[in-house]
Amino acid sequence: MKTIIKNCRVFNSDKSVIYIDDGRFADEFSENEADEVIDAKGATVLPGLVDMHVHFREPGYEYKETIATGSAAAAKGGFTSVCTMPNTFPVCDNAAVVSGILKKAEQAGLVRVYPIGAAGKGLESEELAEIGLMKEAGIVAVSNDGKPIATSGFMRKVLEYSADFDIPVLNHEEDPTISGGAMNEGEVSTSIGIRGCPTAAEDIMIARDIILSEYLNIPVHICHVSTKGGLRMIREAKARGVKVTCETCPHYFTLTDSSCENYDTNFKMHPPLRSEEDRLAVIEAIKDGTVDCIVTDHAPHHQDDKEVEFSHALNGIVGLESSFALCYTYLVKPGIITMERLMDLMCYNPSSILKLGRGGMDKGDDADLTLMDLENEFVFEKDKMLTKGRNTPFDGWKLYGETMLTMMKGKKTYEKLC
Amino acid sequence: MGLKSKDLLGMKQLTPEEIMEILDTAKTMKLVISSANKKTSHLQGKSVVTLFYENSTRTRLSFELASKYMGSASANISATGSSVAKGESLLDTARTIDSMGTDIIIMRHPQSGAPHSIADKLKASIVNAGDGMNEHPTQALLDMLTMYERFDKFEGKNIAICGDIYHSRVVRSNAIGLAKLGAKVSVYGPRTMMPIGIEKMGVRVASSVEDCVKDADAVMGLRVQLERMKSSLFPSVAEYAKFYAITPEALKLAKPDAFLMHPGPCNHGVELPTAVYDCEQSVINEQVTNGVAVRMAVLYLLMARRNNL
Numbered sequence A: 001m002k003t004i005i006k007n008c009r010v011f012n013s014d015k016s017v018i019y020i021d022d023g024r025f026a027d028e029f030s031e032n033e034a035d036e037v038i039d040a041k042g043a044t045v046l047p048g049l050v051d052m053h054v055h056f057r058e059p060g061y062e063y064k065e066t067i068a069t070g071s072a073a074a075a076k077g078g079f080t081s082v083c084t085m086p087n088t089f090p091v092c093d094n095a096a097v098v099s100g101i102l103k104k105a106e107q108a109g110l111v112r113v114y115p116i117g118a119a120g121k122g123l124e125s126e127e128l129a130e131i132g133l134m135k136e137a138g139i140v141a142v143s144n145d146g147k148p149i150a151t152s153g154f155m156r157k158v159l160e161y162s163a164d165f166d167i168p169v170l171n172h173e174e175d176p177t178i179s180g181g182a183m184n185e186g187e188v189s190t191s192i193g194i195r196g197c198p199t200a201a202e203d204i205m206i207a208r209d210i211i212l213s214e215y216l217n218i219p220v221h222i223c224h225v226s227t228k229g230g231l232r233m234i235r236e237a238k239a240r241g242v243k244v245t246c247e248t249c250p251h252y253f254t255l256t257d258s259s260c261e262n263y264d265t266n267f268k269m270h271p272p273l274r275s276e277e278d279r280l281a282v283i284e285a286i287k288d289g290t291v292d293c294i295v296t297d298h299a300p301h302h303q304d305d306k307e308v309e310f311s312h313a314l315n316g317i318v319g320l321e322s323s324f325a326l327c328y329t330y331l332v333k334p335g336i337i338t339m340e341r342l343m344d345l346m347c348y349n350p351s352s353i354l355k356l357g358r359g360g361m362d363k364g365d366d367a368d369l370t371l372m373d374l375e376n377e378f379v380f381e382k383d384k385m386l387t388k389g390r391n392t393p394f395d396g397w398k399l400y401g402e403t404m405l406t407m408m409k410g411k412k413t414y415e416k417l418c
Numbered sequence B: 001m002g003l004k005s006k007d008l009l010g011m012k013q014l015t016p017e018e019i020m021e022i023l024d025t026a027k028t029m030k031l032v033i034s035s036a037n038k039k040t041s042h043l044q045g046k047s048v049v050t051l052f053y054e055n056s057t058r059t060r061l062s063f064e065l066a067s068k069y070m071g072s073a074s075a076n077i078s079a080t081g082s083s084v085a086k087g088e089s090l091l092d093t094a095r096t097i098d099s100m101g102t103d104i105i106i107m108r109h110p111q112s113g114a115p116h117s118i119a120d121k122l123k124a125s126i127v128n129a130g131d132g133m134n135e136h137p138t139q140a141l142l143d144m145l146t147m148y149e150r151f152d153k154f155e156g157k158n159i160a161i162c163g164d165i166y167h168s169r170v171v172r173s174n175a176i177g178l179a180k181l182g183a184k185v186s187v188y189g190p191r192t193m194m195p196i197g198i199e200k201m202g203v204r205v206a207s208s209v210e211d212c213v214k215d216a217d218a219v220m221g222l223r224v225q226l227e228r229m230k231s232s233l234f235p236s237v238a239e240y241a242k243f244y245a246i247t248p249e250a251l252k253l254a255k256p257d258a259f260l261m262h263p264g265p266c267n268h269g270v271e272l273p274t275a276v277y278d279c280e281q282s283v284i285n286e287q288v289t290n291g292v293a294v295r296m297a298v299l300y301l302l303m304a305r306r307n308n309l
């Protein structure tokens, strides 16, 4: 199978045509030899995006999302690789569940799925999960995401044991003894009478993990940072040479807790939307390199889990189909960061932290790519999403960066029908 | 005449003019309550349902009497002994009540924002009778009516509120409503029960009961829930009574004609010494009467809005 994409701009290159042969980037060949010639109409070819933090809900919660529907959403968002968090039912804390996820992902065939295993059995902070056996089955990291690794003692064991297998540890940062609210604690939570979750809950855990990482000299990756204080500590730790990396999400630089004023549960997630001061700090940290990755924390929920009282609603929003456009519109277009930096955040850095080996666009590399229209504004509509979830706060937003086409190993995984 | 919105969700949603209209109407309604024949036809042919997900004696009774005095058909639903207990969602329950032709649903719910989350989806008017820690607008309105009967304007008046500020929807509604009419609210309570950022709501956080009450035109005590001790918000009743109660000595620091309010039910000897509860300045029993009057006014004005449409 030979494919040509012509009339395109190519990221980090002056080429205007891409040649794909047998699923790999190839040298030039003639249009006559091609099985398909795609006219990109001036759109931009980017390396396939990598999202190291998604929730696909299968096994166990297929009514929210399946691996197949999540994969379709990923492809539509321009992603060719995603890492799935282990808070499924049963929990992905053993090799059998890992194998099951990989099998389903292969059947769907729309995105590379790299499972993340639980750090503790049952996502508890009591006994280590079988990290070695799960690595053999295919995990690329461990995390108890959804929950923090609750005690310092257990976190130390997870870091040490995972290091034996060269498996990165990703931690959801939240001190449960001071957390417990349904939104950010501050003037908005006080005004609308919702119990708040303080930034201190996140900052205390980030501080602990930096201390352990430095003490043990073992890398740690901080999930979805939302606070000014957390980012400041990560920045300082990096400057000292601590092996700490971190991620944030598009909602933390586009939204604040004032969006919760009308109790709309599509603005409820964990960590919660913070203050304007935190939002600006997230942008600053994206700009200065403190943030390594932008992830979606894609968390589909059924409407029955969201159309309820604010405090009862489950945490999380979907994100795969809006992430790139939000990043492009709010970070690259206004000139806060370059497209090169965005590709570090959305492709190269997550790939290197988890050693996925993705993002290559040289001859012989797997043709994982996405074609983005960066010129024309489009309206993001929730009813056009491919995820089963409808829990997005971005319905109706006008954005730039609509996906035209996504290919994984030269195979079309998404194509916008014109 | 009438309210702008279909619902009364909170003081946040009312304009100063609407608040004054409710208070003026309530003054008229109070005449009905004190008359021998407590009957008007303001809600004739209307149906009113109270939907309470939390126990309440006085608020519920107050609403029931208000709607009965005005001639409405009324029914009551409690969270226990109904489909609510069988796990039906709030929205489904509310839609069912709505479909039966209900004009007004009076709702109390332990979750903040619960009435807001259903109001737009129903034809009936929703009256918030207390949602979680958010608002209790008719309580604030009855408190304000009690004040309004004693001073002709709110502007520049000092209102002191002492107690568990964090969990109190009464404080939130009063702070918002009083600020809209130009009064100055001071609050005081244990720091463990003082929500972060409360100053941003336009209230002053005092440094002691005395500081809070000093020069006040009206003083309000709040019920402290004794189970808060278990969550380490205060150590004991004795300690609370000693450091946070409104004592007779503290009350002397208020303006000479100041009066004392409490939304009830009161823990005697905890937030208020019994001597204070029963003191000359106490208007606590009158607040109860005013509660019925204010609720009559609210129900009437919500229906008057409909007739205007």
Ligand SMILES: [Zn+2]
Pocket: A145, A146, A147, A172, A223, A224, A270, A271
């Ligand atoms: Zn998380």
